[in-house]
Amino acid sequence: xxxxxxxxxxxxxxxxxxxxxxxxxxxxxxxxxxxxxxxxxxxxxxxxxxxxxxxxxxxxxxxxxxxxxxxxxxxxxxxxxxxxxxxxxxxxxxxxxxxxxxxxxxxxxxxxxxxxxxxxxxxxxxxxxxxxxxxxxxxxxxxxxxxxxxxxxxxxxxxxxxxxxxxxxxxxxxxxxxxxxxxxxxxxxxxxxxxxxxxxxxxxxxxxxxxxxxxxxxxxxxxxxxxxxxxxxxxxxxxxxxxxxxxxxxxxxxxxxxxxxxxxxxxxxxxxx
Amino acid sequence: xxxxxxxxxxxxxxxxxxxxxxxxxxxxxxxxxxxxxxxxxxxxxxxxxxxxxxxxxxxxxxxxxxxxxxxxxxxxxxxxxxxxxxxxxxxxxxxxxxxxxxxxxxxxxxxxxxxxxxxxxxxxxxxxxxxxxxxxxxxxxxxxxxxxxxxxxxxxxxxxxxxxxxxxxxxxxxxxxxxxxxxxxxxxxxxxxxxxxxxxxxxxxxxxxxxxxxxxxxxxxxxxxxxxxxxxxxxxxxxxxxxxxxxxxxxxxxxxxxxxxxxxxxxxxxxxxxxxxxxxxxxxxxxxxxxxxxxxxxxxxxxx
Amino acid sequence: xxxxxxxxxxxxxxxxxxxxxxxxxxxxxxxxxxxxxxxxxxxxxxxxxxxxxxxxxxxxxxxxxxxxxxxxxxxxxxxxxxxxxxxxxxxxxxxxxxxxxxxxxxxxxxxxxxxxxxxxxxxxxxxxxxxxxxxxxxxxxxxxxxxxxxxxxxxxxxxxxxxxxxxxxxxxxxxxxxxxxxxxxxxxxxxxxxxxxxxxxxxxxxxxxxxxxxxxxxxxxxxxxxxxxxxxxxxxxxxxxxxxxxxxxxxxxxxxxxxxxxxxxxxxxxxxxxxxxxxxxxxxxxxxxxxxxxxxxxxxxxxxxxxxxxxxxxxxxxxxxxxxxxxxxxxxxxxxxxx
Numbered sequence: 054x055x056x057x058x059x060x061x062x063x064x065x066x067x068x069x070x071x072x073x074x075x076x077x078x079x080x081x082x083x084x085x086x087x088x089x090x091x092x093x094x095x096x097x098x099x100x101x102x103x104x105x106x107x108x109x110x111x112x113x114x115x116x117x118x119x120x121x122x123x124x125x126x127x128x129x130x131x132x133x134x135x136x137x138x139x140x141x142x143x144x145x146x147x148x149x150x151x152x153x154x155x156x157x158x159x160x161x162x163x164x165x166x167x168x169x170x171x172x173x174x175x176x177x178x179x180x181x182x183x184x185x186x187x188x189x190x191x192x193x194x195x196x197x198x199x200x201x202x203x204x205x206x207x208x209x210x211x212x213x214x215x216x217x218x219x220x221x222x223x224x225x226x227x228x229x230x231x232x233x234x235x236x237x238x239x240x241x242x243x244x245x246x247x248x249x250x251x252x253x254x255x256x257x258x259x260x261x262x263x264x265x266x267x268x269x270x271x272x273x274x275x276x277x278x279x280x281x282x283x284x285x286x287x288x289x290x291x292x293x294x295x296x297x298x299x300x301x302x303x304x305x306x307x308x309x310x311x312x313x314x315x316x317x318x319x320x321x322x323x324x325x326x
Numbered sequence: 327x328x329x330x331x332x333x334x335x336x337x338x339x340x341x342x343x344x345x346x347x348x349x350x351x352x353x354x355x356x357x358x359x360x361x362x363x364x365x366x367x368x369x370x371x372x373x374x375x376x377x378x379x380x381x382x383x384x385x386x387x388x389x390x391x392x393x394x395x396x397x398x399x400x401x402x403x404x405x406x407x408x409x410x411x412x413x414x415x416x417x418x419x420x421x422x423x424x425x426x427x428x429x430x431x432x433x434x435x436x437x438x439x440x441x442x443x444x445x446x447x448x449x450x451x452x453x454x455x456x457x458x459x460x461x462x463x464x465x466x467x468x469x470x471x472x473x474x475x476x477x478x479x480x481x482x483x484x485x486x487x488x489x490x491x492x493x494x495x496x497x498x499x500x501x502x503x504x505x506x507x508x509x510x511x512x513x514x515x516x517x518x519x520x521x522x523x524x525x526x527x528x529x530x531x532x533x534x535x536x537x538x539x540x541x542x543x544x545x546x547x548x549x550x551x552x553x554x555x556x557x558x559x560x561x562x563x564x565x566x567x568x569x570x571x572x573x574x575x576x577x578x579x580x581x582x583x584x585x586x587x588x589x590x591x592x593x594x595x596x597x598x599x600x601x602x603x604x605x606x607x608x609x610x611x612x613x614x615x616x617x618x619x620x621x622x623x624x625x626x627x628x629x630x
Numbered sequence: 631x632x633x634x635x636x637x638x639x640x641x642x643x644x645x646x647x648x649x650x651x652x653x654x655x656x657x658x659x660x661x662x663x664x665x666x667x668x669x670x671x672x673x674x675x676x677x678x679x680x681x682x683x684x685x686x687x688x689x690x691x692x693x694x695x696x697x698x699x700x701x702x703x704x705x706x707x708x709x710x711x712x713x714x715x716x717x718x719x720x721x722x723x724x725x726x727x728x729x730x731x732x733x734x735x736x737x738x739x740x741x742x743x744x745x746x747x748x749x750x751x752x753x754x755x756x757x758x759x760x761x762x763x764x765x766x767x768x769x770x771x772x773x774x775x776x777x778x779x780x781x782x783x784x785x786x787x788x789x790x791x792x793x794x795x796x797x798x799x800x801x802x803x804x805x806x807x808x809x810x811x812x813x814x815x816x817x818x819x820x821x822x823x824x825x826x827x828x829x830x831x832x833x834x835x836x837x838x839x840x841x842x843x844x845x846x847x848x849x850x851x852x853x854x855x856x857x858x859x860x861x862x863x864x865x866x867x868x869x870x871x872x873x874x875x876x877x878x879x880x881x882x883x884x885x886x887x888x889x890x891x892x893x894x895x896x897x898x899x900x901x902x903x904x905x906x907x908x909x910x911x912x913x914x915x916x917x918x919x920x921x922x923x924x925x926x927x928x929x930x931x932x933x934x935x936x937x938x939x940x941x942x943x944x945x946x947x948x949x950x951x952x953x954x955x956x957x958x959x960x961x962x963x964x965x966x967x968x969x
Contacts, residue, residue, distance in 0.1 A: 101862075104866055105865070105866070106862055106865055106866065125868075126865065126868045126869065126870050127868035128868075129868065130866060130867050130868030131868070133866075134866070135863070135866040137862065137863065140863075141859055141860050141863070144858055144859060145858070145908070145912075145913040146855070146858070146913055146914075150855075150913075150914065151859075154855060154856055154859070154867065155867070157852060157853075157856060157867055157868065157869075158867060158868035160852075162849055162850075162852075163849065165640070165641055165642050165916075166640075166641065171640075210867070418945065419815075420812075421812050421815045421816060422815070422819065422826070422945070424668050424945060425697050425826075426667045426668045426669045426693050426697050426698070426938075427668050427669050429669070429689060429692055429693050429697065430669030430670070430689060430690075430693060432689055442812055444753075444816075445752050445753075446752070446753055446754070446827065446829060449829070450696075450697070450829060453696070454692050454696055521807075549811065550811060552807075552808075
């Protein structure tokens with residue numbers, strides 16, 4: 054299996070504040086790779102490095118075996134598609150037009166979208182279940198619908214890797230599951246690598262092949278969910294008390310927050326500490 | 327069969343006929359002649375222009391003063407003197423002539439002022455085959471010259487000479503009378519009201535003031551210098567003359583504003599005057615009237 | 631499978647349809663512009679002249695071909711350029727209030743032109759050269775102010791442009807206060823926009839300079855669409871967000887500057903036309919670029935026609951018409967778009 058993404062010794066600072074500190078890891082093709090960590094741990098900076106928006110001060114990034122610097126802008130766009138945390142809302146285009154824009158890395162300057170491009174856009178829209186919104190303007194949609202549109206656009210780009218920065222942050226429960234299932238389907242059907250940043254540990258645990266836990270710019274843990282999501286690791290990373298047990302739906306860890314009152318009452322007796 | 331006598335008559339006739347024909351040909355082609363206008367350009371002007379367009383109010387006035395108003399077919403929108411000019415078709419303003427209207431009037435000659443008419447309009451007219459003759463009346467002397475030039479253009483040389491002589495005579499009369507006095511009263515000539523604008527050395531107004539025996543307090547390199555009220559007070563004018571280039575509503579008000587400064591010599595001696603701006607603005611025969619008006623104001627003792 | 635929505639129609643067909651429609655409008659406007667003017671005429675004579683019978687009506691023929699045609703051509707070029715300029719700046723700066731003069735071009739060119747007029751220069755090449763130099767100087771100033779390290783933030787660009795224009799406005803007022811003679815009239819006409827300063831030769835040279843600019847901007851229409859999504863997303867979709875905005879900026883600024891040199895500061899065309907056309911035909915720039923060129927040309931020809939034939943004597947500055955028509959139109963559009 055090929056390596057989709059390989060990151061070595063990645064370091065970056067904003068001014069004197071160090072945001073990433075010698076981060077190294079790799080992601081295999083077709084993996085569902087989720088990056089977790091508290092705020093300020095450098096997750097977004099890492100994502101921007103992978104997508105090519107940011108050139109880190111130190112370290113190497115390799116996409117599909119080639120250094121990221123060797124890709125032209127368009128070639129990189131054909132390999133990596135990005136869905137940002139808050140997609141812009143004030144765009145005057147319709148859903149169909151936005152999704153169709155995903156084809157532009159495949160079109161030369163003078164070229165016009167052909168039938169194949171239109172079909173790909175349609176497929177992407179039905180995949181994300183926004184085809185009934187095709188003629189609506191983007192600013193008339195809800196946040197969840199907008200997010201799905203941008204995922205559709207990313208799919209339309211036909212990349213090998215899709216990078217998403219907290220795509221479920223502003224979605225309600227049904228949509229959260231919907232998007233994650235969608236990404237899982239993409240991974241299984243098309244062998245697209247999914248690299249995602251998430252705040253939601255349980256969601257991450259349920260879908261990820263591997264997790265990367267960051268804190269203060271450094272790697273705390275990297276591995277399968279059951280390896281990373283341990284009580285000690287999490288307490289070290291997040292600085293609060295958490296209860297970790299097994300998820301009843303799937304054989305992965307489940308993380309539960311513990312309010313102070315319960316802790317006082319005798320939480321320790323529950324875990325046998 | 328032609329006899330000997332007939333042959334010799336015919337031979338004598340041939341040269342005459344040929345000369346007549348040549349004369350006709352020459353006559354046909356000498357409908358226009360080359361002239362050098364006051365801008366130094368060589369223009370091919372018609373001998374007898376019948377459809378003339380004037381591109382400035384001063385030119386209109388001169389043409390009418392020469393009695394050749396009938397030749398005028400178009401004037402600028404500010405040509406308001408004499409009254410007959412107001413009924414003629416208008417071809418825009420003299421800074422912004424309307425090319426289309428001029429061409430539609432089918433003129434055989436346009437008379438322009440060198441300083442004021444836009445060069446590109448003149449160039450376009452000439453490119454369309456319409457001759458444009460530029461005059462340059464800047465002061466008293468060139469105003470007289472312009473009268474003569476226009477007279478020549480319009481075949482009114484006698485009248486032009488007559489008018490020019492009269493103009494020169496009136497100028498002389500003023501200058502001679504003024505030459506006698508030693509005094510030159512301090513004159514402030516106010517053109518604009520807000521801000522206060524006067525006329526510097528390089529203007530017609532200055533020339534008139536000097537010729538009328540006054541001292542122009544605004545003399546200096548700037549053509550139309552601005553003054554604050556304080557500056558004028560400091561100059562202590564003995565005569566204040568107020569006019570406006572445009573039709574100002576209330577020049578009386580402006581005069582009243584000066585009268586509050588009782589320290590001014592002009593106020594003490596009640597020598598604040600309001601005059602018609604057109605007499606000082608246009609280098610035409612009326613300019614002489616402006617000169618005489620000024621002389622009467624500045625040296626009332628010499629002129630009635 | 632549900633059919634794709636109307637706005638995803640094959641774009642080529644839509645471009646063709648809109649171009650044909652607006653092209654027809656342009657031809658009609660040009661016809662009207664050639665047929666009407668400040669001198670009297672009747673329709674039969676006009677048709678005869680347009681059909682080529684110059685010898686029958688030589689005067690009218692002169693008027694139509696030598697006076698009105700260059701004017702109509704200039705109005706078309708200027709209208710196209712200003713509309714396109716407004717469109718590009720609105721996309722580039724992602725601001726609906728952007729107009730072609732926003733990068734300090736109006737201030738710089740006006741200061742340059744006024745200095746040229748006060749020095750007694752003729753409109754060509756003197757005043758035009760000074761105006762161009764002025765606008766290039768202020769453009770450079772705005773770029774210098776707004777560029778930090780390698781990126782140029784759009785907010786800084788807008789602010790820098792507004793500030794430079796404001797400073798130039800005070801310089802302009804100062805220069806105007808010093809002017810008392812007929813040059814004041816020239817200055818005011820330049821500031822209001824004046825289509826009468828140019829001649830045929832100048833207009834043809836202008837056309838030669840503008841056509842490549844139009845072509846470049848049409849080629850960059852799809853990247854302009856993507857730039858509307860934000861720089862980061864545009865970069866992620868393969869658009870070179872360093873080069874392409876810079877090219878757009880420079881080409882558009884150049885194009886607007888050389889037009890301003892010929893005609894002064896014609897307002898409202900560049901602000902209103904892009905919005906109007908966007909309302910009618912949608913936000914896809916591959917459609918809007920030709921629409922702005924053709925529609926803007928027709929609009930200014932018609933405004934100029936009104937300016938030439940409405941007043942009973944002389945002509946109104948065409949900038950007055952574009953404002954009097956453009957401002958209410960803009961307000962109408964605002965209300966429409968809020969619904």
